[in-house]
Amino acid sequence: MKLLTPGAEIDGFIVHECIHAGGMAHIYRVSYAQSSRDPGFPLVMKIPRMASGDGAENIVSFEVELQIHPTLSGSHVPRFVAAGDLVRLPYIVMEYIDAPTLEQWMNAHPRGDIEKIARIGTAIALAAHSLHQQNVCHLDLKPANVLLKPDGTAALLDFGLSCHAHYPDLLAEEMRNAVGSPAWIAPEQIVGVRGDVRSDIFAIGVMLYEMVTGELPFGAPTTRGGMRQRLWMMPTPPRRLREDVPTWLQEIILRCLEPEAAQRYPSGAHLAFDLSHPEHVPITDRGERTSAPGACAQLKRWIKAAGMQYRPSPLPTEQLAEVPILMVAVPHRDVSDATMYSLRQAVNRSLGIRPGARLACVTVISPSASSTSQHERSETTLHRKHLARLKQWSSTLNLAQHSASCHVLESGDVAQAIIRYARGNQVTMIIMGAATHGLQMQRFVDTVPIRVARDAPCTVILVKQQLPFQALAGTPRATPAPSTPDTSTP
Incomplete structure (x- = not known):
C-alpha cells in the first residue's frame, strides 16, 4: 500500500503527515474536515500494511485491534474515535498522546536511575492492571508499545496481539505458531496459552531488566527453539551486571521472569505495590544471588519444564478476584x-x-x-x-x-x-x-x-x-x- 498523500480526505478526516511507518502499519496525523466535530484532542489514523509481501498476521492483528480497542476505557489507553471498513479501507482513528515511548527513554537513559526505573515500572504495571480489569491481556508489551505520559502514568499502544476474554481469539484460530515479540514473549505464550494476565507481568519483568542492565534477559532469539529456552533458563542476575542494583529490585525483576506463571506476581497491582514500597519486599535467594545457577540446577529446571503442563487461564477478572x-x-x-x-x-x-x-x-x-x-x-x-x-x-x-x-x-x-x-x-x-x-x-x-x-x-x-x-x-x-x-x- 502506498503512503497516503497529505491533504487527502478519508471519511471526513483530513490526512496530514505520516509520523510512523512500521512493519505492521502506518500512522498519520489526521483531523476532522468539519471543525464542529473536533473532539478536543489530537488524532491519529492507523492503517495496516497490506502489500503483497506482508504476512496474513498484519490484517488478522488489525482485526483483533479493531475488535478490542473500542471496548477499552481509562487513561491508560488512547481514546478510540472511529474505524474504517475492512473491505474498502481499514483504519482506526484514535487519540494521539504526545509522549515519548519507553524505547525512546531507554535510548536516552541506558542503565537509568534506580528510583526512576521503579516509578516507570509502577506506572506500566498499573496500566496493565487496568487492561486486566477489563478482561483484556495485552500480550505484546514492549518498550515501543509503552508511552510515558507527562503526569507520570503510562499508556499502552497496539492491541493487535491482545486477547479479550469475551471475544473470539482470532490469532489463536488463524495462527498455529506462537505470536508475540521474541524478546518479551512469556513462556506460556510460546506453547500456545493466551489470556493469562501473568504473561504481561513477564513482559514487564523483561523491560525492567533491560532498563536496569541495558541488556535483554534472554537475548533476541529468532527461532522457536531459541524462544523455548526461557521455559527453563534463568537469566544472569542484574546485580552481576550492575553493582548498584538493590536486592529488592532484583527480587522483583527475577520474580516477574519466573518460567512458571504461578511463581510470578499474580497481578499488576501486586507488582506495582512492591515497586512503590521497596522497604516491604521480602528478599529471598532471588534477590541475593550474583551468579547464575550451576549446570545441575539448570538441568533440573530443564527436566521440570519438559514435563510441565500448561493450562488455559480463567477470565482475567476471575484471576484478579482471587488475588x-x-x-x-x-x-x-x-x-x-x-x-x-x-x-x-x-x-x-x-x-x-x-x-x-x-x-x-x-x-x-x-x-x-x-x-x-x-x-x-x-x-x-x-x-x-x-x-x-x-x-x-x-x-x-x-x-x-x-x-x-x-x-x-x-x-x-x-x-x-x-x-x-x-x-x-x-x-x-x-x-x-x-x-x-x-x-x-x-x-x-x-x-x-x-x-x-x-x-x-x-x-x-x-x-x-x-x-x-x-x-x-x-x-x-x-x-x-x-x-x-x-x-x-x-
Whole structure:
C-alpha cells in the first residue's frame, strides 16, 4: 500500500503527515474536515500494511485491534474515535498522546536511575492492571508499545496481539505458531496459552531488566527453539551486571521472569505495590544471588519444564478476584480492645477465603500528634512508635501464605488519607471499625467510617464489636454468633 498523500480526505478526516511507518502499519496525523466535530484532542489514523509481501498476521492483528480497542476505557489507553471498513479501507482513528515511548527513554537513559526505573515500572504495571480489569491481556508489551505520559502514568499502544476474554481469539484460530515479540514473549505464550494476565507481568519483568542492565534477559532469539529456552533458563542476575542494583529490585525483576506463571506476581497491582514500597519486599535467594545457577540446577529446571503442563487461564477478572489487595485501617487511640479483636477476626476471615490476597495494615496519625518531649515529637520517632504498635497487632493475624506490610500515614484528614491510599494502591477491600479513630457512629454525623464507605473506590467492610470485653478477658460464657458486618460498595 502506498503512503497516503497529505491533504487527502478519508471519511471526513483530513490526512496530514505520516509520523510512523512500521512493519505492521502506518500512522498519520489526521483531523476532522468539519471543525464542529473536533473532539478536543489530537488524532491519529492507523492503517495496516497490506502489500503483497506482508504476512496474513498484519490484517488478522488489525482485526483483533479493531475488535478490542473500542471496548477499552481509562487513561491508560488512547481514546478510540472511529474505524474504517475492512473491505474498502481499514483504519482506526484514535487519540494521539504526545509522549515519548519507553524505547525512546531507554535510548536516552541506558542503565537509568534506580528510583526512576521503579516509578516507570509502577506506572506500566498499573496500566496493565487496568487492561486486566477489563478482561483484556495485552500480550505484546514492549518498550515501543509503552508511552510515558507527562503526569507520570503510562499508556499502552497496539492491541493487535491482545486477547479479550469475551471475544473470539482470532490469532489463536488463524495462527498455529506462537505470536508475540521474541524478546518479551512469556513462556506460556510460546506453547500456545493466551489470556493469562501473568504473561504481561513477564513482559514487564523483561523491560525492567533491560532498563536496569541495558541488556535483554534472554537475548533476541529468532527461532522457536531459541524462544523455548526461557521455559527453563534463568537469566544472569542484574546485580552481576550492575553493582548498584538493590536486592529488592532484583527480587522483583527475577520474580516477574519466573518460567512458571504461578511463581510470578499474580497481578499488576501486586507488582506495582512492591515497586512503590521497596522497604516491604521480602528478599529471598532471588534477590541475593550474583551468579547464575550451576549446570545441575539448570538441568533440573530443564527436566521440570519438559514435563510441565500448561493450562488455559480463567477470565482475567476471575484471576484478579482471587488475588486482591486488602487494607485494614487500624486505629491508634480511643479504641476498645473488643473493637481491635473484632477487626482481627474480620481480617482473618477475609484472608481465609482469599488465599492469594495481600494485606496492608494502615494507621493514620495526625501531624499535630503531641508528645511529652521534643524528641518524641519528631516525625521519625512518632512513625517508629506507631509502626511498632501496628506490627505488634498484625503479628497476631493468621498470615500463612499471605504477603503483609504495615504503613503509618500522616494526615489531618483520616478519611481522605485512607481513601487516597486505597486508590493509589489498587486496594480491593477496606476493613475498618464502624467507629474508629476516636469518632462515634452517630446519626447525621459525617464520621470517618461513613466518609470512607461513601467515597472509597472499592468495597468497604465496617466491623462492629462482635464480642463483649468480658469474653476477651477469658470470662466463661456462651459464644454468641458473630454479627454480620456492614458493607458498602461505592
